[in-house]
Amino acid sequence: xxxxxxxxxxxxxxxxxxxxxxxxxxxxxxxxxxxxxxxxxxxxxxxxxxxxxxxxxxxxxxxxxxxxxxxxxxxxxxxxxxxxxxxxxxxxxxxxxxxxxxxxxxxxxxxxxxxxxxxxxxxxxxxxxxxxxxxxxxxxxxxxxxxxxxxxxxxxxxxxxxxxxxxxxxxxxxxxxxxxxxxxxxxxxxxxxxxxxxxxxxxxxxxxxxxxxxxxxxxxxxxxxxxxxxxxxxxxxxxxxxxxxxxxxxxxxxxxxxxxxxxxxxxxxxxxxxxxxxxxxxxxxxxxxxxxxxxxxxxxxxxxxxxxxxxxxxxxxxxxxxxxxxxxxxxxx
Numbered sequence: 001x002x003x004x005x006x007x008x009x010x011x012x013x014x015x016x017x018x019x020x021x022x023x024x025x026x027x028x029x030x031x032x033x034x035x036x037x038x039x040x041x042x043x044x045x046x047x048x049x050x051x052x053x054x055x056x057x058x059x060x061x062x063x064x065x066x067x068x069x070x071x072x073x074x075x076x077x078x079x080x081x082x083x084x085x086x087x088x089x090x091x092x093x094x095x096x097x098x099x100x101x102x103x104x105x106x107x108x109x110x111x112x113x114x115x116x117x118x119x120x121x122x123x124x125x126x127x128x129x130x131x132x133x134x135x136x137x138x139x140x141x142x143x144x145x146x147x148x149x150x151x152x153x154x155x156x157x158x159x160x161x162x163x164x165x166x167x168x169x170x171x172x173x174x175x176x177x178x179x180x181x182x183x184x185x186x187x188x189x190x191x192x193x194x195x196x197x198x199x200x201x202x203x204x205x206x207x208x209x210x211x212x213x214x215x216x217x218x219x220x221x222x223x224x225x226x227x228x229x230x231x232x233x234x235x236x237x238x239x240x241x242x243x244x245x246x247x248x249x250x251x252x253x254x255x256x257x258x259x260x261x262x263x264x265x266x267x268x269x270x271x272x273x274x275x276x277x278x279x280x281x282x283x284x285x286x287x288x289x290x291x292x293x294x295x296x297x298x299x300x301x302x303x304x305x306x307x308x309x310x311x312x313x314x315x316x317x318x319x320x321x322x323x324x325x326x327x328x329x330x331x332x333x
Contacts, residue, residue: 018078022069023110069099109149109172119276126155140191167225174233179245186249190258232269243288250285
């Protein structure tokens with residue numbers, strides 16, 4: 001059965017890269033099989049590269065850090081599998097130049113997904129590597145769409161016992177756009193929440209007994225996924241500014257229905273990585289002075305008082321050494 005197990009591991013490695021777009025060797029190791037030695041992961045990736053399924057770039061200013069991505073052939077193979085069918089990545093996912101130019105953001109998104117995956121493992125809850133799905137397209141009409149950085153599927157409760165299924169849209173912000181543009185994403189998600197596709201030509205009149213047209217998102221989710229903003233690329237003052245911008249956007253009366261039904265939370269990435277995503281490090285956009293866990297449901301959970309300087313405690317914690325230097329030096333690769 002050794003050959004079968006190896007093939008299964010190869011398949012999962014390729015599936016992860018095809019879905020995540022890219023990952024470092026260490027990230028792949030932690031996603032796939034953290035209980036074995038990292039040399040096994042290196043050998044697996046080298047084998048897939050020799051078969052033409054994956055490739056890599058090297059970030060020279062980061063100690064020659066290797067970043068892996070699927071080749072066009074690898075994407076073609078992986079997207080034929082049932083677990084990835086219908087999730088075809090963009091054509092540039094296998095382009096070395098495009099990978100190099102996107103590496104800072106993409107690796108931060110992968111790191112965020114890894115935090116949820118590791119937390120589920122620690123808690124005995126259910127979140128598999130392919131439950132983190134980057135860049136899922138959601139139309140909102142007029143040729144526009146909402147494309148979250150990732151869609152997360154997560155089952156609370158220990159596996160085999162009672163639990164609740166959670167879904168979340170995750171937006172990872174690295175301070176590459178102004179606070180106002182970040183806050184505008186709230187409006188885009190509110191549009192997605194309300195969007196009802198226009199009837200096909202010739203079918204504008206509903207027949208007797210025919211179900212009314214419903215919001216597009218209901219075709220995919222029983223409940224609208226909660227919205228999580230993860231902030232990186234700036235210090236405590238910058239994080240505070242961005243949280244305030246989201247709070248100001250949330251005060252728009254046009255968003256009241258959306259915000260009444262959908263939890264929208266924001267947290268500094270440094271705090272998510274220091275502890276774990278399940279800790280109360282998330283700030284409700286309507287009440288940024290408090291903190292909750294990411295699975296918080298308004299009216300059911302009790303918020304905590306937020307620290308005076310958001311992000312400051314984690315940023316200066318003596319045991320916290322988040323390694324984001326790859327996001328600072330990617331351009332030199």
